[in-house]
Every structure is written in C-alpha cells, then in structure tokens.
Amino acid sequence: MSTAAAPALDDHDHDHHAGPSPGLIRWLVTTNHKDIGTLYLLFSLTMFFVGGAMALVIRAELFQPGLQIVNPHFFNQMTTLHALVMIFGAVMPAFVGLANWLLPMMIGAPDMALPRMNNWSFWIMPFAFTLLLSTLFQAGGGPAGGWTLYPPLALQTGNAFPFVILAIHMMGISSIMGAINVIATILNLRAPGMTLMKMPLFVWTWLITAFLLIAVMPVLAGSVTMLLTDKYFGTSFFNAGGGGDPVMFQHIFWFFGHPEVYIMILPAFGVVSQIIPTFARKPLFGYASMVYATSSIAFLSFIVWGHHMFTVGMPLAGELFYMYATMLIAVPTGVKVFNWVSTMWRGAMTFETPMLFAIAFVILFTIGGFSGLMLAIAPADFQYQDTYFVVAHFHYVLVPGAVFSIMAAVYYWLPKWTGHMYNERLGKIHFWLSVVGVNVLFFPQHFLGLAGMPRRIPDYALQFTEFNMISTVGAFLFGFSQLLFLYNVVQTIRGGAKATDQVWEGAHGLEWTLPSPPPYHTFTTAPEVK
Amino acid sequence: MEIQETTPISISVANRRLVKRLLLITVAMFGFGFAMVPIYDVLCAITGLNGKTGGRVAAVESSAVDEARTITVEFIASLNVGAPWEFTPQVNRMQVHPGQYYQTHYLARNLTGHALVGQAIPSVAPGLAAQHFQKIECFCFTRQIFQPEEGREMPVVFRIDPNLPPDVHTVTLSYTFFRVDDAGG
Amino acid sequence: MTTSRIAQAGAIATGGALLAWSAVAHADFALNMTPGATAISHEVYGLHMLIFWICVVIGVVVFGVMFWSIYHHRKSRGVVPAQFHESTLIEILWTVVPMLILIIMAVPATKTLIRMADARDAELTIKVTGYQWRWHYQYLNENLGFFSTLSTPQAQIHNDAAKGEHYLLEVDQRLVVPVGKKIRVLTTASDVIHSWWVPALALKKDAIPGFINESWTLIDKPGIYRGQCAELCGKDHGFMPIVVEAVPEAEFQQWVATMKASKLNTLTASGGKTL
Ligand code: HEM
Ligand SMILES: [Cu+2]
Ligand SMILES: [Cu+2]
Numbered sequence: 001m002s003t004a005a006a007p008a009l010d011d012h013d014h015d016h017h018a019g020p021s022p023g024l025i026r027w028l029v030t031t032n033h034k035d036i037g038t039l040y041l042l043f044s045l046t047m048f049f050v051g052g053a054m055a056l057v058i059r060a061e062l063f064q065p066g067l068q069i070v071n072p073h074f075f076n077q078m079t080t081l082h083a084l085v086m087i088f089g090a091v092m093p094a095f096v097g098l099a100n101w102l103l104p105m106m107i108g109a110p111d112m113a114l115p116r117m118n119n120w121s122f123w124i125m126p127f128a129f130t131l132l133l134s135t136l137f138q139a140g141g142g143p144a145g146g147w148t149l150y151p152p153l154a155l156q157t158g159n160a161f162p163f164v165i166l167a168i169h170m171m172g173i174s175s176i177m178g179a180i181n182v183i184a185t186i187l188n189l190r191a192p193g194m195t196l197m198k199m200p201l202f203v204w205t206w207l208i209t210a211f212l213l214i215a216v217m218p219v220l221a222g223s224v225t226m227l228l229t230d231k232y233f234g235t236s237f238f239n240a241g242g243g244g245d246p247v248m249f250q251h252i253f254w255f256f257g258h259p260e261v262y263i264m265i266l267p268a269f270g271v272v273s274q275i276i277p278t279f280a281r282k283p284l285f286g287y288a289s290m291v292y293a294t295s296s297i298a299f300l301s302f303i304v305w306g307h308h309m310f311t312v313g314m315p316l317a318g319e320l321f322y323m324y325a326t327m328l329i330a331v332p333t334g335v336k337v338f339n340w341v342s343t344m345w346r347g348a349m350t351f352e353t354p355m356l357f358a359i360a361f362v363i364l365f366t367i368g369g370f371s372g373l374m375l376a377i378a379p380a381d382f383q384y385q386d387t388y389f390v391v392a393h394f395h396y397v398l399v400p401g402a403v404f405s406i407m408a409a410v411y412y413w414l415p416k417w418t419g420h421m422y423n424e425r426l427g428k429i430h431f432w433l434s435v436v437g438v439n440v441l442f443f444p445q446h447f448l449g450l451a452g453m454p455r456r457i458p459d460y461a462l463q464f465t466e467f468n469m470i471s472t473v474g475a476f477l478f479g480f481s482q483l484l485f486l487y488n489v490v491q492t493i494r495g496g497a498k499a500t501d502q503v504w505e506g507a508h509g510l511e512w513t514l515p516s517p518p519p520y521h522t523f524t525t526a527p528e529v530k
Numbered sequence: 531m532e533i534q535e536t537t538p539i540s541i542s543v544a545n546r547r548l549v550k551r552l553l554l555i556t557v558a559m560f561g562f563g564f565a566m567v568p569i570y571d572v573l574c575a576i577t578g579l580n581g582k583t584g585g586r587v588a589a590v591e592s593s594a595v596d597e598a599r600t601i602t603v604e605f606i607a608s609l610n611v612g613a614p615w616e617f618t619p620q621v622n623r624m625q626v627h628p629g630q631y632y633q634t635h636y637l638a639r640n641l642t643g644h645a646l647v648g649q650a651i652p653s654v655a656p657g658l659a660a661q662h663f664q665k666i667e668c669f670c671f672t673r674q675i676f677q678p679e680e681g682r683e684m685p686v687v688f689r690i691d692p693n694l695p696p697d698v699h700t701v702t703l704s705y706t707f708f709r710v711d712d713a714g715g
Numbered sequence: 716m717t718t719s720r721i722a723q724a725g726a727i728a729t730g731g732a733l734l735a736w737s738a739v740a741h742a743d744f745a746l747n748m749t750p751g752a753t754a755i756s757h758e759v760y761g762l763h764m765l766i767f768w769i770c771v772v773i774g775v776v777v778f779g780v781m782f783w784s785i786y787h788h789r790k791s792r793g794v795v796p797a798q799f800h801e802s803t804l805i806e807i808l809w810t811v812v813p814m815l816i817l818i819i820m821a822v823p824a825t826k827t828l829i830r831m832a833d834a835r836d837a838e839l840t841i842k843v844t845g846y847q848w849r850w851h852y853q854y855l856n857e858n859l860g861f862f863s864t865l866s867t868p869q870a871q872i873h874n875d876a877a878k879g880e881h882y883l884l885e886v887d888q889r890l891v892v893p894v895g896k897k898i899r900v901l902t903t904a905s906d907v908i909h910s911w912w913v914p915a916l917a918l919k920k921d922a923i924p925g926f927i928n929e930s931w932t933l934i935d936k937p938g939i940y941r942g943q944c945a946e947l948c949g950k951d952h953g954f955m956p957i958v959v960e961a962v963p964e965a966e967f968q969q970w971v972a973t974m975k976a977s978k979l980n981t982l983t984a985s986g987g988k989t990l
Contacts, residue, residue, distance in 0.1 A: 065875040065882060072950045113545050146947045152924060153907040153949060179553045188544045218556050222563025237567060240651050240925025241610060241708025246908060247923060248570050252563055281790070283800040301906045311910060311945075312921045313928035315657055317834040320825060331810060340807045341781045346797040347789040359785070363778060370770035377820065379827040380763045382919045383748055386910060386945040450748045452914045454945050457953030459872060462885045463745050537983040592975060604855055606842055610924055611906035622855060655835060655901055655929035702901060 019520055028123075031115035031518060033100045039122050040097030045131065045486070046490070047089030048403075052479050054082040061474035062468050063515040065460055075458035076144035076315075077136065084145035084164075087264065088171045089129055091398065094406045095267040096121075098176045099206050101417060103182065105511035105518065106200050108191025108527040113184035121177035128170035135160035146456060148253060149224065149247050165228045172217040179213035182206055191510075194530030197291070200509050201284065203452035204291050205270030208298045210243050212259045212266070215302075220256040222251060247312050254305035262301045265365075265397060266294060268405035269336055272358045274509070275412050279355035280347025281506035286339040291330035293339075300329045310381045319378045322403065326376035330369065335393075337366050352504070353427030356407035360400055360435050368396030371446065386456075389449025395442045399433070399478075407434075414489065414504045418497035419517035424493050426488045440474030549574045556684065595629035602626075603690070604702040607636060613709040614641045615676070617650060620683070627691040636705060639681030646676045647711040650684075655702045662691035663701060673710060749914050752936050752961070756917035757829045766820055773816075831917075834931040837899035841890070845902070845909030845922035845944065847950035851981075852890050855901075857971055861979045863888045865954050872954075883953070886939040888979060889960040893967040894934050902928045907949060913942035913959055921946055934961040 020035065021027040029062020030036060057078050058137065061069045069080070099119065112118050134144035140158030142362065143149075145324050156165070158323040184278045186207045190199070199207075227249070238249045269290075306314060306322030324446055372394040375381050384390055405435070415421050423503075444467035449455075453464045499516040510529070514522055603620035603626050620635040639692035640646050651672040655659040665671075676682075690701065750760040788794055788802040788857040796817040845863075851858035866887045870876035879885070892898055902911050912919040915938075920930045934940075961972065974980060 007683075054936060065878060067872055068874065072953065076947070076950065076952075107555070109689055113541075114549070150947070156907070156949065173663050174752065176556055180556075183552060184545050187540055187548060201809060208730075214555050218560035219563040222560050233560055235745075238726070240706065240923075241649055241710055243651075245570070245574075245926075248567065251570060252566050255563075255566065280788075281796040282798065285800050285801065286806055289801075311919050312923070313657070313926070316829065319828060319832075323824065323828070324821060330817065333811050334811060334813045335806070337777065341784070343778060343800075343803075344781060344784045346784070346794075346799075347788050348794045348796040349785065349788055350790045359781075362781070366774065366777065370774060373770065373820075374763065374766050377766055377824045379759050379824055379831055380766065382831075383759055383763065383914060383917055385911075386947075415846050425971060439946060447746045451745050451750070452942070454912070454943050454953070456947045457943075459883060459953050461686050462878060462880070462882050471760065504611075549920045604840060606853075606855065606901070606904055606927070608844060609905065622858075645773075652926045653903075653926045657929070697835060700837070700840075700899075702840070702929075704901070704903065704929065706903065706925045708925070 004067070007008075009422050013148040015233045028072060029119070030471075031111075031119050033104050033112045033115070033118065034518070034520065036112075036118050037097045037100030037102075038417075040093045040100060040125075043122070043125055044097060044406075045489075047085050047093070048482070049486075050133070051082050051085035052482065053089055054078045054085065056475060056479050057156055058082065059472040061458055062460070063472040064469070065462055065465055066274035067459055070458070072458045073144055076146075076456070077142040080143045080146055081132070081136070084168075085129070085148065086398075087260070088168075089125075091264045091402050091406070092171075092175060093125060094137070095206075095264075096175075096412075098202075098267065098406070098409050099178075099182055100512060102413065103185055103203060104189070105522060106203050106509060107186065107189060107194050108523050108529060109189035109501075110521060110524050111179050113189050117177050118181055120433050121174045121181065124170050124174040126176075128167045128174065128208075130518060131163050131170070132167035138163075148257070149227060149249075150253075150361055151227060151230065151249050154227060155238075161231060162228065163165060165224045168224050169221055172221045175213050175217050177444035179210035179217075182210040182508060183214075186210075191523065191526040191529050197288070198529065200270075200275035202267070202286070203269035205273075205294055206259045208294050209263050209266045212263050212298055212301070213369060215254040216263075216460050218260045219252060220260075220459070223252040223256065226252075233481065247309070250312060250486065251305070254308045255302070257308065258305040259298075259301045261296060261394070261397070264402045266298070268361070268365075268402045269294060271405045271409045271412075272340065272361050275354050275358040275408055277502050278412075278506040278508070279358075280344050280349050280350065283345035284339070285345075286335070287336055290339055292334040297329060298331045300325060300332070304329060307378075307381070310378045311385050319448055323376060323378040327373065330373050330376075333369050337362060337369075337396075350494070350505075352411075353422075353424060353431055354408045354412035356428065357404045357411065357432045361404045361408065364396055364400030364435075364438070368393055368398075368401055371396065373429050384449060386454055387449035388445040388453045388455055391455050392445035392449060393440050395445070399442065400438050404434075404438075410489065412504075414492055416514070416516050416518070417498035418493050419499055419515075420430050420492050422488050422492040422496065423498050430481060430484040430488065433484070434478060435464055437478030438472050441471055441478050442474070444468075444470045444474075491517060531596070539652055542640035549664045552669055562565060572602075589611060590677050594665045595627050595694065597627055599628055601628060601690050602623050602696065602700045603632075604700065605634065605636070605703060606704045608706040610705065610708045613645065613648060613707050615639060615707055616641060616681070617705075617707045626690055628690045628694055631666070631687060631689045633667075633685055634682040635685050637681065637683055638674070638676070638707065640679055643678045645678060645711075648674045648676065649710045650674070650705040651708060652707070655704070658700065659694060659698050659701045662694040663703060664689050732984060751915040751917050752934050752938060752940060753916050753932055754935070755827070755831055755932070756915060758823075758830070759917040762824055762827060765823065767774075769816060769820065773833065777890050777987050824847075831930075834899050834929050837897040837931055839893070839896055840899040841892070842901045842903070842927075843911050845904035845906075845911065845948065846869060847906050848955040850890075850909075850911070850955060850957060851905075854971070857975060858980075859975050860981050861888050861974065862981065863958070865953075865956055868964070869935060880942065884956045884958070885941070886956055886958045888969050889958045890937070891962060891967060891970045892975075893961045893964045895959045896911060896934045897931060900930045900932065902930070909944050909948045909955070910946035911942075911957060912945040913940050913957055914960070915940040915942075919945055933958075937961050937963060 076343045138160055142160050143157050143164045145154035226493040230237055236244040238246045273284055304326045307326040375384050411427055448464055448467045453460055501516050504513045542695050545697035603624045607617045607619055609617055616639040618637050626632055654663050665688045748763050750757050842853040843849040849862050849864040852864050863886045866885045867883050871878045902920045902922040904924045909922040916932045918932050920928045938961055940959040944955045
C-alpha cells in the first residue's frame with residue numbers, strides 16, 4: 001500500500017526545463033519544489049480541518065458537565081488523534097510546504113537539492129495519515145492513551161497499536177527526508193554571494209530546525225519501536241515486571257518531545273522575522289542576535305526535557321537542573337521578542353493581513369512564553385502539571401504561535417505564488433475573528449487549570465462549568481472562522497487582482513525579484529547576490 | 531544533474547557526501563534512543579532515581595556496625611494487576627543498626643489452582659537511600675515459581691550501609707509482585 | 716483607521732486581561748490557584764503569584780512599547796522609517812537584565828523545592844496505590860487499608876439526575892488524616908501510571924507501577940480537601956477523585972479504630988492483603 005507511489009517514480013521527469021506533466025499525474029510524479037510545496041500546504045490544510053473537527057468534538061463534549069455526546073473512551077481517542085494530527089499532519093507539513101516553496105527562491109537555487117527524495121517525503125504522508133485515521137474505524141477504536149504514548153497505558157491499546165506505530169515511523173521517515181533535503185539545499189545550493197550571514201531568517205531558522213529534526217525524529221522512532229517490541233515481542237524496556245522502567249519511556253520521549261516543540265516554532269520565528277520588517281519598512285533589528293538566539297534555543301532544547309516530568313519523582317538535583325535550564329530558555333526567547341518590537345520601533349508601519357497575524361503572533365506567543373516560564377518553576381509546576389493551565393500554555397504557543405505564523409506566511413506569499421492578490425477585506429475579517437476566537441477559546445483555560453481542572457478528562461466538577469462554556473464558544477468561533485481562510489485562499493488561487501512582482505512595498509529578498517507567479521523553474525542560472 | 535551551476539558535478543558530489551553524513555547522524559541518533567536505556571540504568575544506580583535498587587546480590591562486606599544509630603526500615607508489598615497472589619511482609623517495620631545484617635520474610639500464596647511464575651520488583655524510598663540498601667539474599671533476584679495454591683515464606687537478607695546519609699532515619703523497601711508467565715497480563 | 720482599531724482592541728484586550736488577572740489575585744478558587752491548607756501550599760501560591768506579577772510587569776512594558784510604536788510609527792501618519800538595525804549595548808542589556816530577573820525567581824523556587832523534597836521524620840506513612848480506576852490507601856503504622864471509589868451516581872453523570880454539589884469530587888471512603896502531623900505519602904500503582912493530586916496540599920506525585928515515590932504533607936486546618944487523578948490512566952481517568960479529610964488527632968484515632976474493625980478494611984489481621 002505504501003509503495004503505491006513507487007512505479008510512478010520510475011518514469012520521473014529528468015528534464016527540468018520542461019513544464020509540468022499534464023493532468024493529475026503531474027502531482028504524483030512531480031519533483032518540482034513549487035508543486036511539492038503546494039501539495040504539502042494543501043495536505044496540511046486538510047489535516048488542519050480534520051484535527052479541528054476532532055477538537056470541536058472535544059469542546060462540544062466539554063460544553064457542560066455530564067457526558068452528552070461521546071463516551072470517555074472515544075473522547076480519549078479524540079484527544080490523542082487531535083494532537084497527533086495537528087502536530088504531525090498540520091503544523092509540521094505546513095512548515096515543510098513553506099520551506100519547499102520558499103527556500104530555493106530565497107537563496108537563489110533552481111530547486112531543492114534532492115528533488116526525487118522530495119517527492120517521496122511528501123507522498124509518504126497521505127499514507128501515514130490514512131493508516132493513522134483508519135484506526136478510528138477498527139473494532140476497539142483508535143489510540144486513546146494520549147499523543148505522548150506513555151506505557152503501560154499505551155500498551156493497553158488494541159489492534160490499532162501497530163498501525164499507530166507504523167504511521168509514526170512513516171511520518172518520521174518523511175520528516176527526516178525533508179530535513180536532509182532542506183540542509184542539502186541550504187548548504188549546497190546558495191547562489192554566489194549568498195553567505196550564511198546574508199540568508200533570510202526564514203532560511204536560518206529552517207536550517208536549525210532541520211538539524212533538530214534529524215537529531216530527534218530517530219529518537220522518537222527508537223522509543224516507539226521499543227513500545228512495539230514490549231507489546232508484541234516480549235521485551236521489557238518499559239515493563240517494571242521484566243526489569244524495565246515506564247519512566248524511562250518518558251525520558252526518551254521528551255528527549256524528542258521538547259526539541260519537537262521548537263521544531264514547530266523556530267520556522268514560525270523565521271516567518272515573523274520576514275514579515276515584520278516588510279511592513280515596518282525597516283530592516284530587521286538584531287539579525288545576528290536572532291541567529292544566535294535561535295541556535296541557543298535549539299541547543300538548550302536538548303537539555304530541558306525533564307520539565308515535562310517534574311512529578312515523576314526525580315531526585316532533587318535533577319529537578320533543580322531542569323528547572324534552571326528551562327528558565328534559561330526564556331533569555332534567548334526574550335531576545336527575539338525584543339528584536340521584533342525594536343524592528344517596529346520608528347518604522348513606518350502598515351497593517352495588511354500578514355502583519356496583523358505577525359503582530360498577534362508576537363503578543364500571544366509571548367503570553368505562551370510567560371506561562372511557560374511559570375511552568376518552569378518546578379514547585380509551582382506541581383500545581384500546574386497535567387491541568388488545563390498546561391493546555392492553555394501549549395495552545396498559546398501553538399495556535400496563535402505556530403498556526404498564526406503559517407497563516408501570516410500564506411497571506412504574505414500567496415500573491416507571489418499565485419500572481420493574484422487575496423481579498424484583503426476578507427483577510428482582515430478572518431484575522432479579527434480568529435484573534436478574538438482564539439483568546440476566548442484558550443484564555444479561560446488558564447483559569448480552569450489554576451482552579452484545578454485536570455487535562456484529558458471528558459467530564460468535570462461543577463465549578464468549572466462557566467469557563468468551559470466560554471472556551472467552547474470560542475472554539476466554534478475560531479473553528480468556523482477558518483472557513484473564511486479556506487474560501488479566501490481558494491478564490492485567490494482561482495483569480496483576482498494581479499499582483500506585482502514585489503507585491504509589498506517594503507519587501508526585500510530574492511523571491512520578490514521573480515515574477516508573480518514565478519515560472520515553473522526559477523533561478524536556473526544563479527542570481528548575483530551583492 | 532539538473533542543476534545548471536557553474537560546477538554541476540561538484541554540487542552533486544557535495545550533495546551525496548552531505549546526505550551520507552546526515553544519514554549517519556540519523557542512524558546514530560536512532561541508536562542513541564536505545565543507548566539511553568543503559569545510560570539511564572547507570573544514572574539510576576548512581577542517583578537512586580525512582581528508588582531503583584539493585585535486583586542483584588550485593589557483596590558481603592564486614593564493616594563496623596554503627597550501634598549508635600537506629601534506622602527504621604518499613605516493608606511494603608504491592609501486587610500488579612493480574613497477579614493472583616496474596617503477598618505481604620512478615621513484619622511491617624524493623625529497627626536496624628547500619629552495618630548489621632538482618633533477615634526478614636515476605637509471605638506469598640498462589641490464589642489459583644494452577645502454577646504461576648512471579649517476579650518481585652524492589653523499590654526503595656527515599657531514592658537516595660536505594661544504593662545504601664544492600665541485599666545479599668532476596669527472592670527478587672530470581673523468578674519465583676508457585677505450585678497451585680502454594681504459599682511460602684520468602685527471605686530477604688539485607689543491611690543498611692553505614693554510609694547512609696546521616697539525615698535519613700526511615701527507609702522503605704517496597705516489592706511489587708508481577709506475574710511473568712505468558713498468561714500474565 | 717485600521718491602526719487605531721488595533722490600538723483600541725489592544726488596549727481593551729490588555730485591560731481586560733489585567734482586570735481578569737487582578738481578580739485572580741483575590742484568591743478565588745474558581746479562578747486562581749488555591750493558597751491551600753499547608754505551609755508548602757502557601758509557599759507555592761506565593762511563588763506562583765510572584766512569577767505571575769513579574770510576567771505582568773514585563774508584559775506591560777514590552778507590549779506597551781509595542782502599542783505605542785504601532786500607534787505612533789504608522790505610515791499613515793507620514794513618518795519616514797528609521798534605518799537602524801542593531802545596538803550592541805541595548806542587546807547586551809536585554810540579555811543580562813532578564814538573567815537577573817530569572818535569578819530573583821530561582822532563589823525562592825529553589826528553597827521551596829528543597830523543603831518539598833524533605834520527607835524526613837514523618838509521624839505517619841500512608842501508601843497510596845492507583846488502580847484503574849480507584850485509589851487504595853494503606854496506613855503503614857496501622858493494619859488498615861481500604862479502597863476509595865467515586866461515589867457520584869451514574870445517573871448524574873449521564874444527565875438522568877440533577878448533579879450534586881460535589882459532582883465527580885466525592886468518594887465512598889475518604890482518606891482521613893490527623894491535622895498538625897507530618898504525613899509521608901508513598902505513591903505507587905498497580906496497572907498504569909496515575910498521579911495523586913490534591914491542590915490544597917500542593918501535592919502531586921505520579922503513581923508508577925513497580926516503583927514507590929515519596930512525598931509528604933502537613934495539614935494545618937481541619938477540613939475536606941478534594942483532588943483528582945492527574946495522569947491519563949484510561950477510560951475513567953476523569954472519574955477517580957481523591958478526598959482528604961483532615962481531623963484532630965483524637966477524632967483520627969477513633970476513626971482508625973472503627974475502620975480497622977469494619978469489613979472495608981482489606982488488610983487481614985496478620986497484615987495480609989486480601990485483594
Ligand atoms: C519560553 C519558552 C517555553 C517554556 C519555558 C516552556 C515550558 C514548558 C513546560 C515547563 C512544560 C511542561 C508543563 C507540564 O506538563 O507541567 C511545557 C509544556 C508544553 N509546551 Fe512549552 N515552554 C516554552 C515554549 C513552548 C513552545 C515554543 C512550544 C511549541 C510551539 C511549547 C509547547 C509545549 C507543549 C506542546 C507542551 C505540553 C506537552 C504535553 O504534555 O503534551 N512550549 N512547556
Ligand atoms: Cu518542553
Ligand atoms: Cu488517571
């Protein structure tokens with residue numbers, strides 16, 4: 001099943017100066033970075049709606065105390081799959097899609113370095129997610145042990161288990177291939193004169209992200225492989241009865257898991273660092289410190305994983321170490337925020353939709369950073385851990401953080417990609433509905449967590465009712481607002497006002513020197529970078 | 531290759547070399563995931579993480595018994611799900627002097643009409659005391675086979691290492707009994 | 716026009732958030748963390764508020780500068796963009812100052828953490844075992860052990876009956892403990908990982924099959940303190956609450972005597988468990 005794409009590869013089109021293959025075949029056999037970027041972005045958008053539908057099931061059930069819509073087992077399947085779909089299906093592929101479209105155009109390369117591998121890394125994804133989502137229709141249902149897959153609970157999963165593990169392996173392979181491609185493209189295909197310290201920040205953040213991916217996706221693969229052998233082949237990596245230790249899984253998982261959260265946010269930092277200077281009409285403040293801050297965040301992300309495990313009963317020294325290390329991450333993160341604000345300072349700003357999303361990103365991501373700092377304080381984390389406060393934290397960094405940056409990026413570069421301007425009015429309406437929706441959805445969750453509501457529960461005590469209701473209203477507002485985004489994007493692809501080559505008055509960078517839309521093959525001769 | 535650079539061959543060579551290196555990192559990190567298992571065990575042994583205490587025989591050592599110091603040792607027993615035994619410590623607590631060897635028993639009885647294999651997993655609290663809890667004989671060193679309905683006493687011979695940090699006054703030894711034959715959960 | 720809208724919305728949002736959060740400062744259990752019933756829980760609450768206010772101040776300054784800039788540095792006001800893009804001094808400053816702030820936070824946090832880790836010299840040890848989906852409590856100093864299970868009727872959960880005051884936070888057998896005594900809590904589990912959490916005690920510790928985890932509490936005030944399992948443990952994870960009842964010593968002794976004699980006691984006379 002997963003090899004269905006293989007035969008198509010054999011008649012792969014070696015002559016890159018030809019146009020695309022005709023019809024639908026084009027999308028199956030394409031090795032063109034723009035086509036593959038488009039595929040990734042469309043796939044991500046689809047998964048965003050699939051994962052979003054699951055989120056609405058969760059929020060609908062939580063609208064009132066009592067069990068109304070789904071049973072607890074199905075509820076747990078929804079939380080587990082929502083997280084897996086959003087992380088691996090929506091956010092990560094969206095950034096890979098942006099990388100595909102933008103990296104070659106930003107560094108003056110004709111395509112990605114490894115175009116055939118590129119085709120593979122995309123086409124693995126639909127199969128992986130078909131496999132993952134098919135478990136919902138199996139007897140016994142899908143995985144229900146949480147996206148973190150903690151044993152022994154995860155080992156109680158029924159027949160869905162091997163499907164989930166295989167799907168995770170496929171996503172991992174796809175990500176690793178994508179990362180290798182990104183690194184090879186950036187290191188080997190830069191146009192003459194494009195030195196590392198001249199690269200746009202989006203390129204820099206993706207380079208670092210790609211290294212993170214290569215470092216941690218294999219660790220995830222290792223950990224889920226151990227789960228698989230524990231369940232089916234009698235090993236005891238995580239089974240205390242056989243001399244193993246369930247907590248060890250958490251260590252291995254979070255060794256992957258914490259860098260993973262930065263995999264989802266570093267490219268977002270890159271996007272915002274492209275957009276703010278454009279609309280402030282002023283160069284990015286502190287370019288070099290942005291690069292150093294990103295690198296130190298990436299480095300620190302490898303030594304803080306224990307902050308997800310403060311309650312497992314680590315020795316005091318361990319808790320202190322993870323607490324201090326985690327607090328340290330706030331420093332380079334702060335540097336980035338200060339740099340963005342300084343970029344706006346004394347600029348000449350306009351507020352088109354991409355800029356609105358970027359500004360909202362800076363504010364709301366920072367709020368997520370603040371709650372992260374609170375969570376880093378181990379004694380206080382004992383109260384926050386596994387409550388809605390954590391849910392609020394990671395949604396602030398992931399939704400108005402990562403997701404807003406993706407939307408900002410789409411509005412920002414869509415005119416370049418399609419040659420058409422999107423509907424600005426609709427874009428602004430989408431922005432305002434989203435920003436209101438997301439705060440109504442997630443801000444009350446801080447209160448819920450502090451007041452003592454655990455996460456991952458389908459029903460709750462009565463004192464949590466009001467904020468849950470508000471949160472659910474916000475969820476539906478946010479969710480349905482995204483249909484405007486879909487409509488706007490589709491309309492822009494189909495037609496609209498002609499976009500200029502530079503599109504935005506303040507835009508700088510190689511991609512803006514190309515026609516809008518850019519021809520199928522660009523920079524077949526490398527541009528000269530001063 | 532398809533890339534029209536001034537030196538197309540060198541780029542494809544560079545790509546190939548880079549891909550090889552990156553694949554090497556990938557494989558190494560996959561291995562690292564597995565390597566975390568023994569690394570973690572070593573860390574546990576050093577730090578008493580999780581109260582892991584050796585399922586191994588400690589060397590018999592003779593050192594001065596510290597009569598001046600008395601430590602309370604608590605014994606607790608737990609059963610994992612699907613372990614059909616009755617399992618209890620013979621005594622709930624003992625007063626011991628560091629350096630001195632003591633013996634106690636746990637009692638276990640197979641509650642089923644068929645043979646069972648069990649494995650007891652020790653754990654010590656506080657975690658820092660784990661490496662100072664030395665067992666020279668313990669039913670947890672091996673799997674225990676029980677005939678139908680069989681009940682028996684299982685001995686533990688232990689001592690508290692005199693190097694136990696001076697501020698520890700109570701040490702708890704816990705055993706969890708797991709069923710380990712295939713029929714087990 | 717757009718910009719003033721942004722500024723306005725921003726001001727409203729910040730003001731609203733601040734208002735909401737200052738209500739938080741008034742220790743309303745439904746909105747904020749509980750200060751709790753132990754010295755440790757008060758310390759934790761203090762830490763939480765300290766860091767919260769530090770974050771608020773930083774936020775007000777940073778977002779304030781940003782909104783000021785958004786308002787004044789608009790193209791529509793005809794400003795000419797400056798072209799500066801670095802300043803070593805200011806970049807060093809905003810690296811060093813946050814470091815100092817972090818140290819200010821880390822000092823009290825470290826002190827509290829050290830105190831929380833110190834379970835020595837407890838007068839009473841209670842073993843807490845997580846099961847799918849109920850808790851078992853064993854008093855190691857007594858031959859006493861029993862299960863504690865959700866007592867909310869299914870009809871309430873399925874909306875066939877009106878929900879009671881302590882919906883989902885009530886159990887058949889409470890964990891009764893004496894006030895004013897240091898209690899050591901040993902957590903473990905029988906099947907999957909659970910986590911024993913009582914917010915008023917600022918005590919949350921994972922219950923892990925095969926291992927015991929140590930923690931402690933010392934409750935000042937008699938009262939009933941409710942909590943829940945805080946680690947996903949399967950289908951009924953949301954339905955295994957914890958209810959701790961702290962009572963004066965004499966009352967506690969009386970309760971122990973009654974419980975030991977009752978048939979709820981799952982420990983046999985020899986101390987043997989009949990599970
Ligand atoms: C200032 C930076 C940050 C700090 C100090 C921080 C700190 C933390 C801490 C301590 C936790 C564990 C909370 C607990 O479970 O008790 C946590 C959870 C989490 N964080 Fe962050 N964080 C930061 C930024 C981010 C970013 C940028 C992302 C993603 C884009 C992120 C995503 C998450 C997620 C997904 C979880 C929950 C994982 C789970 O349990 O399922 N965080 N964070
Ligand atoms: Cu983390
Ligand atoms: Cu639970």
